[in-house]
Amino acid sequence: xxxxxxxxxxxxxxxxxxxxxxxxxxxxxxxxxxxxxxxxxxxxxxxxxxxxxxxxxxxxxxxxxxxxxxxxxxxxxxxxxxxxxxxxxxxxxxx
Amino acid sequence: xxxxxxxxxxxxxxxxxxxxxxxxxxxxxxxxxxxxxxxxxxxxxxxxxxxxxxxxxxxxxxxxxxxxxxxxxxxxxxxxxxxxxxxxxxxxxxxxxxxxxxxxxxxxxxxxxxxxxxxxxxxxxxxxxxxxx
Numbered sequence: 001x002x003x004x005x006x007x008x009x010x011x012x013x014x015x016x017x018x019x020x021x022x023x024x025x026x027x028x029x030x031x032x033x034x035x036x037x038x039x040x041x042x043x044x045x046x047x048x049x050x051x052x053x054x055x056x057x058x059x060x061x062x063x064x065x066x067x068x069x070x071x072x073x074x075x076x077x078x079x080x081x082x083x084x085x086x087x088x089x090x091x092x093x094x095x
Numbered sequence: 096x097x098x099x100x101x102x103x104x105x106x107x108x109x110x111x112x113x114x115x116x117x118x119x120x121x122x123x124x125x126x127x128x129x130x131x132x133x134x135x136x137x138x139x140x141x142x143x144x145x146x147x148x149x150x151x152x153x154x155x156x157x158x159x160x161x162x163x164x165x166x167x168x169x170x171x172x173x174x175x176x177x178x179x180x181x182x183x184x185x186x187x188x189x190x191x192x193x194x195x196x197x198x199x200x201x202x203x204x205x206x207x208x209x210x211x212x213x214x215x216x217x218x219x220x221x222x223x224x225x226x227x228x
Binding site: 003005007019020023024026027028030031032033034035037039062063065066068070071075085086089090091092093094095 | 103105106151152154185188189190191192193194196197198199200202203204206207208210211212214215216217218219221222225
């Protein structure tokens with residue numbers, strides 16, 4: 001069975017406003033197929049990323065991706081999650 | 096970079112220190128050629144020195160900070176023909192990239208984007224390293 005990677009996508013999912021949100025999900029699937037792995041991705045609303053306990057939420061993922069879509073509902077939440085990825089050595093891409 | 100009051104022009108248009116400001120020319124719907132720094136993680140991921148990428152943005156790194164960014168741990172490893180920052184990466188981190196373009200919009204089932212493949216490869220390595228801990 002393929003290995004499954006869990007990707008946390010930092011961003012406020014709104015494909016009607018941001019067409020690239022659908023592309024983000026699809027591009028992860030394309031890349032996963034190329035590597036013969038599967039991905040399980042979860043969009044993480046920026047308002048949910050504020051506060052002390054975000055580490056518990058974020059550490060379950062194998063990588064974090066900051067999605068397009070500024071201004072974020074919570075810039076603070078987005079920045080906290082990006083900082084977590086930087087400080088904890090999590091693979092990260094911001095697009 | 097230790098710029099404590101760094102702000103984004105979109106959310107704080109009147110702030111004194113706009114690290115991210117409005118591009119002199121919008122990149123919504125535009126395509127640009129980007130030169131990649133040899134030996135960078137971006138170069139390793141792409142395998143080539145020049146790529147074409149699609150943009151959908153109005154804001155970018157304020158050119159006033161270009162030199163400051165280049166001298167720190169955050170490196171500019173992709174620039175357009177004018178030398179403006181298009182890819183940055185953290186030199187000491189296993190995989191930490193930001194791009195001004197949208198690699199995801201040019202990905203296709205038969206042509207996955209090389210940066211995103213490299214990203215998931217890093218995720219797989221990270222996953223396996225934690226499993227073995």
